[in-house]
Structures are given as C-alpha cells and as structure tokens.
Amino acid sequence: MQRRRLKRILIGAFATCAVLADAGAAAAQAAASNEQVVITTPPTGSSAWVKDHSLGRSLPNPATADAATVATFFASLTPAQQDQLVREYPLVVGNLDGAPLQLRYRANALAITADRDQAKAQAADPKLDPASHALAVSRANDCQALLAPGRQILAFDPRGRGLVSEVFGDLATADRVSVIVPGSDTDLGHFDRTDDPLRSPAGMARALQAEEGRQSPGTSTAVIAWTGYVTPVGLGPDAVTSRLAEAGAPRLERLLDGLKQTSHPVAPPALLCHSYGTVVCGIAGPTLHGATTDMVVFGSPGMGVSDAGELGSGVHLWATRDSTDWIGDVPYVEVGNLGHGADPTSSDFGAEEISSAGAVGHTGYFAAGTASLHNFAAIALGAYQNVSYRTS
Template sequence: MRRRRWKRVLIGAFAGCAVLADAGAAAAQAAASTEQLAISTPPAGSAAWVQDHAFGRALPDPATADAATVAAFFASLTSDELDHLIHEYPLVVGNFDGAPPEVRYRANRVAITAERDRARARAADHHLDSGARALAVSRANDCEHLLAPGRQILAFDPRGRGLISEVYGDLASAERISVLVPGSDADLGHFDQAVEPLRSPAGMARALLAEEQHQAPGTRTAVVAWTGYVTPSGLGPDAVTARLADAAAPRLERLLGGLKETTSPVAPPALFCHSYGSVVCGTTAPDIARPAGAATGSEGITDVVVFGSPGMGVQSASELGAGVQVWATRNPSDWIGNVPYLEVGGLGHGADPTAGDFGAEGISSAGAVGHNGYFAPGTESLHNFSSIALGRYGSVSHPSPDAR
C-alpha cells in the first residue's frame, strides 16, 4: 500500500512540474487524462486473412511475418489477386510493413472510406446519445479529409483514438527519407490541424519536406509522419512511464524494416523524435544495428534527432547502441526543461539528452519558441533538422556554450 502511495506521489510530481510550466490548457488536460490502452495486435481482418486459402497457399501472418517475407509475397501476386486482397482485407494490406507503398495507399483509401461511412451511419443513429453522435461526426470529418486527392496514407487503423501515418514526397524514388515520431496527444483526430498546424504530425512533416526542398531542390526526399502507436493523452501517468513506448518500439522497428524492403535511399531513414516520441526512439534505438562495413565513421548510421525531449530512457547516448547517431536540442522557452530528468522506480525517462555529458551532438534551435515551435519557418532547428535529413552535417549549427 505504501509503495502504491509513493508511486502516485511521484506521478503527481512529474505531471505537476509539467503543468506548472505550461499552466492553463495543459492543467485541464492533465486533470482529465486517463491511461491509454496500447495497440500491439494486428488490425481487424487479420484472423480471417490467416485462414484464407483461396489462392491455394498460406498468406503471411500479420503478427509474425518479417518485412522481407511480406515483400516477397506481394511481389508474387497477380493484379487480380492483389485487387482481391485490397478490397477483402484493406486494413491488413494497408498496415502491412513490407507491402509496396502504392499498394498500401490504395488499400487505405478503401479502409478510410469504410470507416467514414460507418461513422456517418453512427452520427445519424438517434438511438445513440448526443456525445456518441458528435464523436462520430468528428471521426467522419477526419476520414473525409484523408480522402482528399493526392494524400498518401501509409497506415490507418481506426481502433481507439485512431492510428495514422502519411507520406509526403515520393517514397519510391527518395534519396533521403525522414520519419517523424510525435509525442503525446497525436492521433487521428489531431494528426492534421488547420489551426496551429505545426502542433500536428502532418504540419511538422510538411514543414520539414518544404525546408529540404528549399535547401536541396535537386535531391529527392520524402517524409513519413508516423502516428503508428498509441500516444499518452495529456500529462497524466502515461507520460511519465515507458509503458506506451515499450509497445510502440516493435511497431517502429517494423516500419523501418518495411522501408528497408520497399525503398532505396542513400542512407537509412533519419528519425525525428518529438517529446514523448523521443522515449519511443530511445526504446527502439538499441535494436537498430550498425550496418556491415560501417565499423568506423558514420556511414550507414541512423540519425536520431530528439527535440523537446523528457529523456530517452537511458543515462547516456552510449546505451542506445552503435547503430545510431543522436542529435538533441531544446529551446529555452520549452516547458519540458522544467520536468525532472531522472528515472525512479519506472517513473521518468532518464537523463537530459541536451546535457553535455549525455553524449548527443547538440544542435541549435535558435528562434524556436515553446514546446511545439521547432518547425517554425526561419528557426535554426528547422534548418538543422533539414541539414541532418539531407546528410549535410557541415551545415548544422550548434548551440553556444552559454546556451547549453
């Protein structure tokens, strides 16, 4: 009983620090937050998929098949077989890392259309209470926006608050690929915001792609906004433990495995990890292997950029493995700097990645304001993110000793 009481006190201390640093809306959000149910199982339709022997052979199991197996399977399909699977199992195909991106885009349009129609039917069902109908209207509107021409939805799962990932640029031809891993409150309903777009994964991804194209118009780039895990809601208990990050890491690993099979960039995709997303990246990093032939130097190493980070779950960058190069920044007005950088009994996320003794490469975020200002036009952080994504490391600016 005493241990549980102490754990609640620690949770309150962590959340309280964040709330005091960013009072008002964040305080209300923290008060209303609840623990989230992580999604770790394959999408709806997977059980029927596994039992389907219409082609006279077993289909790869969404729960266990690696990306290479998935890629080989989809390469073996005829166009008729592919059309059948897309329309019969759109959620399975649309979320299958290792399937060709264009196939996933097609499948996810089918899945999103079905979810939009289901939500519209619920919105019109007067047997439901007004709150349920309002949520259905919101879900239908979110889906309708994703069906706009030109959108490339790489993953879509309507369970819970909704998981969604989108590609900006052309993955098939990209020489450089970036993956944005967002933090708390990222979900289907907050994926692409018209008001304050740089608070949303879609807005951040668009800003990064635009800066890359500005810096290197002759380089083919693509950015994946990956909201492929259940994020913490608000500043409650989930935000101060690694529980959701532990469930997210295998999903991020599968994404990277799928990109390895279906794309051919000149370097591994760079990871851009915001806020709690840096905990996800820290949990994933030890399983990112140093590629063969890269025993020295940075050739083939995965760049992991953390910003607005509460920690990466470790005390130093050396604990994250030899396969990653960690870059870190935090602007002075970001409230996350007031959160305790420690880990006690599973609460907290370890050392400050921007501290000099952590071992990350510090980068400047001059001009950025607040926890969500790192992708604002004209900021050093946006310039530096793009330079890292492009492999132009000599163009990266670093914080002054005083700023650090």
C-alpha cells in the same frame, strides 16, 4: 511564475503516480482509468486473413512475418491476386510493412472510406446522445480529410483513438527519407491540425519537406508523419512511464524494416523524435544496426537511457531544446518505473547539441526561420556541414 507552476504540476504528477503505485487495488484502478489501451495486435481482419487459402497458398501472418517475407509474397502475386487481397482485407494490406506502397495507399483509402461511412451512419442515429454525436461527426470529418486527392496514407488503424501515418513525397524513389515520431496527444483526430498545423505530425512533415526542398532543390525527399503507436493523453500516468513507448517501439522497428523493402534512400531514414516520441526512439535505438541512423531528439523528457552510448553504434544522436520549452522543467530522473532518465541535451549525455534558436515553446521547432527547422532538414539531407550548434 508559469514555469514554476508547471514544474510543481509535473512533480506532483510523478508523486501522484508513486502514491497510486503503492495505494492498493482501488487506487490502481483509478489510475488505470486514465491510461490508454495499447495496440499491439495485428489489425482487424488478420484472423480471417491467416485462414484464407483462396489463392492456393498460405498468406503471411501479420503477427509474425518479417518485411522481407511480405515483400517476396506480394512480388509472387499477379495484379489480379493483389487486387483481390486489397479489396477483401484493406486493413491488413494497408498496415502490412513490406507490402508494395501503392497497394497500401489503395487499401488504406478503402479502409478510411469504410470508417468514414460508419461514422456518418452513427452520427445519423437520432438516439445518439450529443457527445457521441459530436465524436461521430468529428471522426467522419477526420476520415474525409484523409481521402483528399493526392494523400498517401501508409497506415490506418481505426481502433481506439485511431492511428494514421502519411507519406509526403515519392517514398519509392526518394534519395533521402525522414520519419517524424510524435509525442503525446497525437492520434487520428490530431494528426493534421488546421488551427495550429505545426503541432501535428502532418504539419511537421510538410514543413520539413518544404525546408529540405529549399536547402537542396535537386534532392528527392520523402517524409513520413508516423502516428503508429498509442500516445499518452495529457500529463497523466502514461506520460511519466515508458509503458506506451515500449509498445510503440516494436511498431517503429517494423516500419523501418518495411522501408528497407519498399524504399531505397542513399542512407537509412532519419528519425526526428519529439517529446514522448523520444522515449519510443530511445527504446528502438539499440535495435538499429548496419549503416548509421541519424536520430534527432527535441523537446525530450528523457529517452530512457543514461547516455547516447546506450543507443548503440547504429545511432548518430543529435539533440536540442529551446529555452522556452516547458519540458525543461520536467525532473530528469528515473525512479522505479517513473520518469525517463537523463536530459539528452546535457553536456555529458553524448549527443551533438544543435541550435534551436528562434523556436518558441514545446511545439515551435518546425516554425519557418528557426534554427531547429534548418538543422532538422540539414541532418535529414546529410548536409552536416550546414548544421548550427548550440552556443550556450
């Protein structure tokens, strides 16, 4: 009964979006009020950065410079010059793919501290209404948690709901690197849930790295929990269109471009894509060239492609969905701009269909003892012989 009701809700969401698309300006404005604002521009401070010639040279433009250019630039600086840029432009350095990892970690700690202090000051304002006060307190607490010793924040952007990415392990020396690309309802406030950790990117990353260590104790691994794009909220219009994914895919591509400069695993980073994050990965897939990238999609509403072949020869696609995941009731169709297309777990899609036995629901794939977690780790480690496949 619950699954049928959810299916009706989701189909209704598709229908509502279709009606709104044809209902004129007033309806379109109402739909837009529930949509998220994408972040596609460089971080705060970039305008001043590109105008800065205090080092006697131009600084790489965050909007246009590729990771190789960024890496070459930082390699040419003295430690004092690097420190100067970190102090003066923490948001730029902290989000600049190709910049040295340790500089990014330091820069993001400064940026997070500033955002925490701003939120604390806002919360102390006696004129603040209760709702705004609660939001400010929550923001300050979220930032404080990221400042705990040992945390390695690879990216932090305080705009909007907040974007944050974290590294687990030694990214500079890891033999195997994985990137978790999450789906809807992930942002700064939901990046590292303490009440239900496996629903959050940080919790997924910890579980994956722990399983990798169990399966191959001698292998050096790093896992990136990447909340680097604006995700949909709930089951609104954003969830049934690719608008946010289209804005997020280039950001994922830049992350991978940067990892080529700052990490040196034995194979390209494995991409583990969940829910709406599989749409992001589907758009990014055709840009992946060179050595084959393992891409694992789970709980997918569709990837925006008709089959695995559309992802290109640079992607080795694996897919799974557990039998209790409500996403299986989503209509796997694409009509106009609505829907995300074919089911990646269907037999004719072309993905290797792996087992997720033991997983429960839409967010249970990283639970201890599940076949899905075992398989994710085996694929990330390149131990394909240990992967178990779906049998029915």
